[in-house]
Amino acid sequence: MFLVMRLLLILFASASGYFIILQIVGPKLAYAGIVSGLLIAVMAILFEARVRKAPLRIVAGGAIGLIAGLVVANLLTYPLTSLSILNDRYLELAAYLFTNSVIGYIGLSIGMKKGDELEGFSLIRHHKDVSAAQEPPARSPVPPPENPGLVLDTSVIIDGRIAEVCDTGFLESKITVPQFVLHELQYIADSSDPVKRTRGKRGLDILKQIQSNTRMKILITDRDFPAIREVDSKLVALAQELGARILTNDSNLHKIAELQGVEVLNMNKLATAMKPVVLPGEIMTIQVLKEGKEHGQGVGYLEDGTMVVIDNARDHLGKTIDVSITSVLQTTGGRMIFSKVRDDFKKAVYQ
Numbered sequence: 001m002f003l004v005m006r007l008l009l010i011l012f013a014s015a016s017g018y019f020i021i022l023q024i025v026g027p028k029l030a031y032a033g034i035v036s037g038l039l040i041a042v043m044a045i046l047f048e049a050r051v052r053k054a055p056l057r058i059v060a061g062g063a064i065g066l067i068a069g070l071v072v073a074n075l076l077t078y079p080l081t082s083l084s085i086l087n088d089r090y091l092e093l094a095a096y097l098f099t100n101s102v103i104g105y106i107g108l109s110i111g112m113k114k115g116d117e118l119e120g121f122s123l124i125r126h127h128k129d130v131s132a133a134q135e136p137p138a139r140s141p142v143p144p145p146e147n148p149g150l151v152l153d154t155s156v157i158i159d160g161r162i163a164e165v166c167d168t169g170f171l172e173s174k175i176t177v178p179q180f181v182l183h184e185l186q187y188i189a190d191s192s193d194p195v196k197r198t199r200g201k202r203g204l205d206i207l208k209q210i211q212s213n214t215r216m217k218i219l220i221t222d223r224d225f226p227a228i229r230e231v232d233s234k235l236v237a238l239a240q241e242l243g244a245r246i247l248t249n250d251s252n253l254h255k256i257a258e259l260q261g262v263e264v265l266n267m268n269k270l271a272t273a274m275k276p277v278v279l280p281g282e283i284m285t286i287q288v289l290k291e292g293k294e295h296g297q298g299v300g301y302l303e304d305g306t307m308v309v310i311d312n313a314r315d316h317l318g319k320t321i322d323v324s325i326t327s328v329l330q331t332t333g334g335r336m337i338f339s340k341v342r343d344d345f346k347k348a349v350y351q
Contacts, residue, residue: 003069006257010038058112063109071101147176151239153248154231156267158203165270166213176219176244176340177207180234182220236260275304278337280325286339287320288313311340 015034076098143255152175156162165171185207189200223241225234230254237247245263248254257264278284288298299315310316310323323339337349 063111065107069103069107073099149244150247151176155249158199163209282325288316308337
């Protein structure tokens with residue numbers, strides 16, 4: 001379609017040039033009009049190809065500059081053509097064409113350059129900026145950052161402490177539980193082993209308790225990864241897809257997820273961080289529940305389950321005594337506190 005239009009343009013321009021020169025000059029130079037029309041048509045096609053690639057501001061600036069240049073050129077050549085100052089028809093035509101061509105081209109070039117400098121009609125934008133400066137902008141409320149949510153592991157559901165954390169209100173987030181985790185819980189709850197069966201039923205009860213919490217939004221998703229067999233690997237893939245974090249008690253899952261760039265929250269680490277801080281020399285009251293491994297030792301427990309080893313407390317089994325902390329040992333399995341029977345307590349007993 002464009003090729004046909006360009007061919008018609010060349011034919012029309014050549015014919016127009018031929019008849020214009022024929023009327024003005026005569027048949028001697030009529031063929032020069034064909035050449036002139038052909039050159040003008042080719043220039044128009046080249047100009048059209050360039051204009052199609054140019055931004056709108058450059059095209060608008062070039063059009064304005066061309067119109068201004070032609071107006072100036074006609075004003076300059078008007079005395080030559082109308083008043084016959086040159087007294088030569090050919091010189092008047094040559095002067096007219098030369099002046100319009102040169103000044104029109106200059107106007108076109110200046111207009112395109114200045115149009116490019118506008119950079120998106122800066123005058124209009126400047127007007128808008130001035131208006132915006134005069135009127136203070138309305139403050140739109142800033143939305144809070146979206147919480148990425150949590151994906152629960154089977155171990156943390158069976159553990160049960162997640163429900164108590166949700167009840168405290170410290171954890172406000174969208175919780176996602178995949179169907180493959182529910183299937184694993186159901187499999188454990190249907191086990192022939194009574195211990196496993198109890199743990200599985202406890203996990204289902206914990207989920208029901210979390211679901212009844214109005215602070216929490218729990219979502220059961222059917223998203224599965226058939227190509228992946230291990231549940232832990234499926235959890236990591238789901239967390240990556242949702243942009244969520246994994247909540248677990250499994251240290252191995254914790255390491256695998258972090259290696260793959262997934263953020264992990266470990267309930268055991270939270271429990272360790274929430275344990276009360278005890279320092280050597282502090283006094284605490286504790287009940288001696290059983291004998292220790294070493295001779296004369298007694299063992300008691302804090303409310304959070306931390307083991308307290310008490311030297312020379314074997315004679316106080318079943319009693320609540322005051323002890324003095326001697327050292328605190330942090331192990332992979334948790335924290336152990338070593339202590340001894342308080343001196344003034346021993347004196348009071350023997351007296």
